[in-house]
Amino acid sequence: LYFYSAPENFNEEMLRGKRVIVTGASSGIGEQVAYHLARMEAHLLLTARTEAKLQKVVERCLELGAASARYVSGSMEDTTFPAVVVREAENTWGGLDMLILNHIGYSYFNYFNGDVGQVRKLLETNFLSYVAMTVSALPMLKESEGSIVVVSSVAGKIGSPFAASYSATKFALEGFFSSLRHEFIIDKVNVSITLCILGYINTENAVRAISHVIRSTPAPKEECALEIIRSGALRQRELHYPPGAVGSLRYTLFFLSNLQEALK
Numbered sequence: 001l002y003f004y005s006a007p008e009n010f011n012e013e014m015l016r017g018k019r020v021i022v023t024g025a026s027s028g029i030g031e032q033v034a035y036h037l038a039r040m041e042a043h044l045l046l047t048a049r050t051e052a053k054l055q056k057v058v059e060r061c062l063e064l065g066a067a068s069a070r071y072v073s074g075s076m077e078d079t080t081f082p083a084v085v086v087r088e089a090e091n092t093w094g095g096l097d098m099l100i101l102n103h104i105g106y107s108y109f110n111y112f113n114g115d116v117g118q119v120r121k122l123l124e125t126n127f128l129s130y131v132a133m134t135v136s137a138l139p140m141l142k143e144s145e146g147s148i149v150v151v152s153s154v155a156g157k158i159g160s161p162f163a164a165s166y167s168a169t170k171f172a173l174e175g176f177f178s179s180l181r182h183e184f185i186i187d188k189v190n191v192s193i194t195l196c197i198l199g200y201i202n203t204e205n206a207v208r209a210i211s212h213v214i215r216s217t218p219a220p221k222e223e224c225a226l227e228i229i230r231s232g233a234l235r236q237r238e239l240h241y242p243p244g245a246v247g248s249l250r251y252t253l254f255f256l257s258n259l260q261e262a263l264k
């Protein structure tokens with residue numbers, strides 16, 4: 001039984017005129033999410049640190065047909081920034097329909113180096129800022145019966161080697177947002193929460209970080225971005241993209257550990 005009044009079929013018109021915040025929108029998956037939403041004629045508020053990149057993405061969004069597009073630049077490491085972004089939406093639109101939380105801070109793909117400060121910083125950027133954005137945006141989302149979309153990873157479901165701090169921040173998202181989803185159901189708060197479990201996607205940063213270690217072909221960021229929007233609009237609890245990503249990581253790790261056993 002589903003509590004949320006969820007539409008059955010996706011139609012790009014669902015996003016027309018909707019007011020959407022996209023974080024981490026200056027590159028990678030977030031940038032592609034912005035372009036799809038622009039095509040669908042949504043109102044966009046984009047954020048990330050690099051103003052020059054955001055300017056270009058906003059320009060492109062307007063060319064693609066966005067109902068409106070603007071940006072606020074700043075770092076999610078700064079604990080006051082999430083409220084600044086949400087206030088910008090409130091001041092320009094007086095409401096909000098969808099919050100797409102997608103940004104991440106820099107993480108290396110290697111053995112955990114024992115730097116606790118780095119873990120603390122990554123928790124602030126990848127996790128606590130998601131909580132802060134949600135808290136600030138919730139009154140507007142309740143009003144519109146809107147949606148929260150949280151971009152996570154297979155590394156937020158399974159502990160993969162060489163991603164300890166990153167993985168911790170993504171597990172934290174799952175704990176927080178699935179608990180919150182239950183509370184919304186109990187309290188009859190009609191705000192949907194969609195957790196996106198992504199496998200390896202061909203963004204520049206991900207390819208740079210792991211292509212020397214992982215030879216499998218990454219999935220396309222454009223299709224990934226469209227799936228994220230679709231699952232949010234359909235108010236689904238979870239998206240798995242590419243399909244079976246969790247299973248294939250499990251499979252890979254199983255053989256990895258077998259190999260290590262054999263070498264002992």
Ligand SMILES: NC(=O)C1=CN([C@@H]2O[C@H](COP(=O)(O)OP(=O)(O)OC[C@H]3O[C@@H](n4cnc5c(N)ncnc54)[C@H](OP(=O)(O)O)[C@@H]3O)[C@@H](O)[C@H]2O)C=CC1
Pocket residue numbers: 023024025026027028029030047048049050051053074075076077101102103104105106125151152153154198199200201202203204205206
């Ligand atoms: N690509 C992949 O293989 C996978 C990606 N994912 C998830 O998908 C999402 C997007 O990943 P992807 O597109 O690859 O990432 P990218 O590295 O391409 O983009 C990250 C975005 O976050 C912004 N950002 C970085 N640091 C900060 C900060 N301190 N404050 C605010 N914004 C910041 C960046 O812009 P700027 O530098 O201008 O601030 C950029 O717009 C993430 O949640 C990631 O965990 C999950 C599984 C696999």
Ligand SMILES: CC(C)CCC[C@@H](C)[C@H]1CC[C@H]2[C@@H]3C(=O)C=C4C[C@@H](O)CC[C@]4(C)[C@H]3CC[C@]12C
Pocket residue numbers: 106107108109153154155160163166198199200205206209210214216248249252
């Ligand atoms: C079946 C296998 C071939 C697929 C295994 C895929 C595993 C190893 C893939 C899937 C998700 C991937 C991580 C991810 O989510 C995003 C980032 C952030 C980036 O800045 C640095 C790399 C990092 C940590 C990726 C590391 C590799 C992960 C765990």
